[in-house]
Amino acid sequence: MAETQLRFGILGCANIARKVSRAILLSPNTTISAIGSRSLDKATAFASQNHFPESAKVYDSYDAVLDDADVDAVYVPLPTSLHVRWAVLAAEKKKHVLLEKPMALNVGDLDIILEACESSGVQFMDATMWMHHPRTAHMKQVLSDEQRFGQLKSVHSTFSYVGEGDFLKNEIRVNPNLDSL
Template sequence: MKPLRWGILGAANFALHHMGPAIHAAKGASLCALATSNPTKAAAFGAFVPDIKIYESYDSLLAANDIDAVYIPLPNHLHVEWTLRALEAGKHVLCEKPITLMASDFDRLIDARENSGLLVAEAFMIVHHPQWARARDIVASGVLGRLRHVAATFSFYNDDATNIRNIAAAGGGGLRDIGIYAFGSTRFVTRQEPRVITHAKAAYENGVDVFAQVAAEFDDFDFSATISMRMFPRQEVVIHGEKGVLKLSCPFNPSVHAQAELHLETDTHTITTQRFPSINHYVMQVEAFGRSVTDGSPYACPLEFSKGTQQMIDMVFAELT
């Protein structure tokens, strides 16, 4: 079977350092094209894909007949527009998160997906990592007993005013950038949805949220999260039940922050640690996307799931106003 031929819209640093190499390394995928008008950035991609074809505009890449799928790492406020344009051009789409800035925008994407018959998904890579599949199985097994609380923390330090995360007009802010992981991972691992946001507090700089504390009630448990773009890097998810505790010490970007590890403590007073060294969830995401395109395999993060996470983000912003 021929590999899925990929193009990238925009030479973002994240595409250069993570997703570009992942597409290049993934089985069943071939990184063939990049759209950028910047020769220096194009050369950086050519360093690991010497025969990559460079297009000077996004539209020219989308018009290419030898590209099957595109990855979109553009600023957040451009995601919906270019996802729709890519679908209109007949390309499958993997778009960086958040794929929309409002949950209501998902209806346009879902309609376009259904009308085109193409795959379009948000690049929520963590659900493709085996630590999260294992965590989901542990929760479902009942070994933790009744769930009572889930706590998530994700922080890093970035005060670069030119970075799109710090630009309000580009859809920046911590909740959209990394809150999506705290909220989406909790929904994924528990298979539950938030009923109400019980507390939301945020600090803003230049119109974007740089720190937030959020509490919510799910059907069977309480949830709390700390999200910040102005704190020392830290990430952790703790799932606390009546009979046990499951801790993910590097839940969101293993191999960058630290090694992915699950720590399970049960009512037998034992701690079992499971480690996942050298697993690249970006590669696994590309491979899962390709399988879904080529043989119809179920995709772990369909638009309907991503819409649910955006709905929770919208709920938090509504509480903050």
């Protein structure tokens, strides 16, 4: 176990937060110190269902997580339209920011987030997992093999997802009232 653990707070109970919180708990140098939701019952259930440490605090607001002195970094899986507000507040409270994708609605909003993190001296990272996956390093190695492909000048790729069933009806990421996608 690492000597010092980075203590995460999580803002919200989105489905993607289940996977990320598991990764945080599996890492030897991170832990979850707090979770906040608009509902205390929802946050309590989320913490229990996802096996948070008993020491993790549960709050009925996002502000309470940011005000918690035992939180070093926040993971923000909220709808994209809320990212600027909560990432900037987190940075102003000197919390490192792990922001779910997409990071912002436009480049101007992303610039605001990055400036807040830089001026507060906190680390910013987006939660695009494939960049850090061993398959990505292997893919780069394979594509760099000039014997196979010659000298590549550029690669264009697309990341997409096909929603099934009632995805377009119930998925928060496609809710136009939240400026999600």
